Amino acid sequence: MYAHRVTVPYTLLGLLEREPSHGYELKRDYDVYFGRGKPLPFGQVYATLSRLARDGKVTGGDAEPGAGPDRKRYVITEAGAHEFDSWLSQPAEPEPHLQTVLFAKVVLALMLGRPAEAYLDAQRGAHLQRMRELTEVKRSGGLVDVMLADYGLFHLEADLRWIDMTAARLNALAEMVRA
Amino acid sequence: MTSLNSAPPPRAGDSLIEAKELYLSFGQTPALTGASLSVAGGEVVAIMGPSGSGKSTLLHCLAGIFPPDRGEVWYDGERLDTFSDARRTELRRTAFGFVFQFGQLVPELTVADNIALPLLLNRAGRKAAYATADAWLPRMGLDGLGARRTGELSGGQAQRVALARSLIAHPRVLFADEPTGSLDTLAGEMVMDLLVGAAREEGTTVVLVTHDARVAAYAQRELIVRDGRVINRTDVAAEVSG
Numbered sequence: 001m002y003a004h005r006v007t008v009p010y011t012l013l014g015l016l017e018r019e020p021s022h023g024y025e026l027k028r029d030y031d032v033y034f035g036r037g038k039p040l041p042f043g044q045v046y047a048t049l050s051r052l053a054r055d056g057k058v059t060g061g062d063a064e065p066g067a068g069p070d071r072k073r074y075v076i077t078e079a080g081a082h083e084f085d086s087w088l089s090q091p092a093e094p095e096p097h098l099q100t101v102l103f104a105k106v107v108l109a110l111m112l113g114r115p116a117e118a119y120l121d122a123q124r125g126a127h128l129q130r131m132r133e134l135t136e137v138k139r140s141g142g143l144v145d146v147m148l149a150d151y152g153l154f155h156l157e158a159d160l161r162w163i164d165m166t167a168a169r170l171n172a173l174a175e176m177v178r179a
Numbered sequence: 180m181t182s183l184n185s186a187p188p189p190r191a192g193d194s195l196i197e198a199k200e201l202y203l204s205f206g207q208t209p210a211l212t213g214a215s216l217s218v219a220g221g222e223v224v225a226i227m228g229p230s231g232s233g234k235s236t237l238l239h240c241l242a243g244i245f246p247p248d249r250g251e252v253w254y255d256g257e258r259l260d261t262f263s264d265a266r267r268t269e270l271r272r273t274a275f276g277f278v279f280q281f282g283q284l285v286p287e288l289t290v291a292d293n294i295a296l297p298l299l300l301n302r303a304g305r306k307a308a309y310a311t312a313d314a315w316l317p318r319m320g321l322d323g324l325g326a327r328r329t330g331e332l333s334g335g336q337a338q339r340v341a342l343a344r345s346l347i348a349h350p351r352v353l354f355a356d357e358p359t360g361s362l363d364t365l366a367g368e369m370v371m372d373l374l375v376g377a378a379r380e381e382g383t384t385v386v387l388v389t390h391d392a393r394v395a396a397y398a399q400r401e402l403i404v405r406d407g408r409v410i411n412r413t414d415v416a417a418e419v420s421g
Contacts, residue, residue, distance in 0.1 A: 121403065121410060131396035139372065153393055160392045168229065 007104045008040065009048050009057075013084040014108035016058060016076040023049060023072065033107050033177070049074055057083060088114065091126035094156055102159070106166055110177045120167050124160060131156050194253065195220040195384050196352065201240055201250035210236040211247065212407035220351070223378060223385040225395035228404035235356055237404060238388045242275055242354045243267040255351075272300060276345030276353040276383070278374070280360040283341050284329040290316070290340050291325035297348040315343040319373055335366030339373060346377055353378060355387045359394055371397045 008030075015021060015029050023045050031039045052058040057080030060072040076084070088109060092101045102123060109116035134149040134156075141149070166173070196218040203211040210233045218224050228234045239245040240252055243259050252260040254274075259267065276297075277283070284293050291312045298308035316325055319339040329337055338358060345353055358374065359367030375397045378385045387398055395401050403410040 124403070125401075128392060128395060128401050131392060132398075135393075135396040139375075153396070157392050164229065 007034075007101055008044065009052060010084060010087045011104050011108065012045070012048055013052065013057060013076055013080050014088070014104075014112065016074055017081055017084055017108075018111055020073050020075040023074065026074070034104055052080065056080075088119065089122075091119075091123045094127045094130040094159070102163070102166075106170075106173070107177055110170070110174045116170055116174070117167060120163050120170075124163050127156050127160050127163070131160075193217075193219045195222075195255055196241055196386070197251075197253040198237070198241060199251040199253070201237065201247045201252070203236060203240060203245060203247045203249075209407055211240065211250075213250075214240075214404065214407060214409050215250075216402055216409045218384060218386060220384055221382050222400065223375060223398045224387065225398035225401040226386065226388045226404055226409075227390065227392075227395050227401050230390070232404045233407040234388045234404040236407075237409075238354055238356055238386060241386060242277070242352075243270060272297070273348070274351050276348070276350035278338070278341050278345045278353065278355040278358045280357040284337055284344075286328065286330040288329065289325065290321060290327050290329060290332070293329055293340055294343045294347055296344060301348060311347055312343070315347060318377070319343045320369065333366070334362050335369060338362060338366070338370050342370060342374055342377070346381065346383065349381060350383060352384045352386065355385065357389055357391075358387070359389070359391065364393075367391075367394065 011030060011034055012026050015026050021029075023042070026049075027040055027042060027045045030045075034040075049058060049060065053060050053074075056077055058074045058076055060074050063071045088105055092105075105119055106116050108114075109119055131153055134152050138146045138149045138153075194217040196216075198214055198216050201211045201214045202209070212233075214233065214237050216226075216237075226234045226237060236245060240247050240260075243252070243254075243262065246260055250260070251258060254270070259270070262270065271277075285296070288296075291309060294315055295308040295312035298311060299305065303311075313325060316322055319342060321336060321339055321343070324332070324336065329340060332340065338361075342358070345355075353374075355374065359370050362370060371394055374385070377383070385398070387394070389395050
C-alpha cells in the first residue's frame with residue numbers, strides 16, 4: 001500500500017497548513033499517520049522542505065538555538081497553501097492502487113477541518129466516470145478489450161469499496177485524527 | 180463513448196420524472212428526508228447509496244408505488260403523487276416497466292406466458308401477445324425456452340425473462356431495483372448489456388437502483404442517496420472548491 005511516496009511534498013504542506021513546524025515534528029507526524037512501518041528518512045524530509053522553500057511554497061525561519069539536526073521552524077506560504085488546496089480538492093486520476101494518495105487526502109482533510117466526505121464523493125464520481133468509459137469499451141470492443149477493461153473495472157471497484165468504507169468510518173477517523 | 184460521458188442533470192423543463200423534497204417515514208423511521216432529483220426522457224440513471232440510505236424507497240415513490248408523506252413526484256408534467264390509486268395502477272401497467280431482484284415471475288406459467296403477461300393484461304389479442312413474446316426470446320438469449328416453466332430456469336435466464344416482460348409493452352420508464360443482485364458477475368453483466376441495449380433501442384428511460392458500481396457504470400449518470408437525501412453534485416463541487 002505504501003510502495004511509493006508520491007504525496008510527500010503535499011503531505012508536508014498539509015501538515016504545515018495545520019501549524020508551523022520543525023522538520024523533526026513533520027517527520028514524526030508523517031510517520032504516525034502515513035508511514036506505517038516505513039518511516040520517512042530525515043534526509044528526505046529536509047530535501048523536500050528545501051525544494052519547497054526554493055519554490056516559494058514554505059519559508060524556513062532562522063535556526064533556533066538548541067541541540068538537534070535542524071532547529072528551523074517552517075511556515076507554509078500563500079503559494080504553498082494554494083498548491084495544497086488545489087491538490088486536495090482535485091480528484092486523483094482513477095487508476096489502480098490509489099489508496100496512498102486517497103488516504104493522505106482524507107486524513108489531511110479531517111485534520112484541517114475540510115470537507116472529507118465531499119472529497120470522497122468527488123473521487124467516487126471520478127472513479128465511476130472512468131468505469132463508465134471502460135464499460136462502454138466492453139460493450140463495443142472485442143474479447144481482448146473486454147478482458148483488459150475488466151481488469152481496470154475490478155481494480156476501480158476495489159478502490160470504490162475502500163472509498164465507501166472510508167466514508168462510513170469518517171466520524172471515527174476524525175475523532176482519532178483530531179485527538 | 181460520448182453517449183456515456185457523465186451527463187449533467189437535465190435542465191428544468193427537460194425532465195420526464197422529477198422528485199421535489201420527498202419525505203417518507205415508516206413508523207418512526209425516516210426513509211426519505213427531502214430527496215429531490217430530476218431524470219430526462221431517455222436517460223439511464225443509477226441511484227446508489229449505502230444499505231438503508233433510502234434508494235429503493237425513492238424508486239418506489241418515483242414509480243407511484245409508495246405515496247410520499249410530503250413533497251411532489253412529477254411524471255411527464257403531471258403530479259403523480261396526487262393521482263388516485265386506480266390512475267397510478269393504470270400508469271404502472273401502461274407506462275412503466277419493473278425489474279426487481281427476486282420473485283417477479285409466475286412460476287406456474289411458462290417463459291412465453293410470463294413475457295406476454297403485460298400485453299394480455301393490457302387486453303392485447305392473445306395471438307399478437309404471444310407473437311411479440313416469441314420475438315423477445317432471441318433478443319434476450321432465450322431461444323428455445325418459451326415453453327419452459329420459469330422455475331426451471333437459471334437465475335440469469337429468469338432475470339432476462341423478467342427484463343423481456345418489463346419491456347414488452349414499450350414502457351416509457353423502466354424501474355430496476357438491484358436487477359443483478361442475485362446473479363454472478365457474468366450473468367449480471369449479460370442482463371445489464373441487454374437492459375441498456377434494449378433501453379437505448381427503445382428510447383426507454385431507466386431508473387436503476389444498485390449498490391454495485393459495475394452495474395452503475397452502465398448508466399449515464401449516478402445519483403448518490405445518503406440518509407434519505409440525494410447528494411447534489413453541484414453542492415459537492417462547491418464544497419470541495421471551498
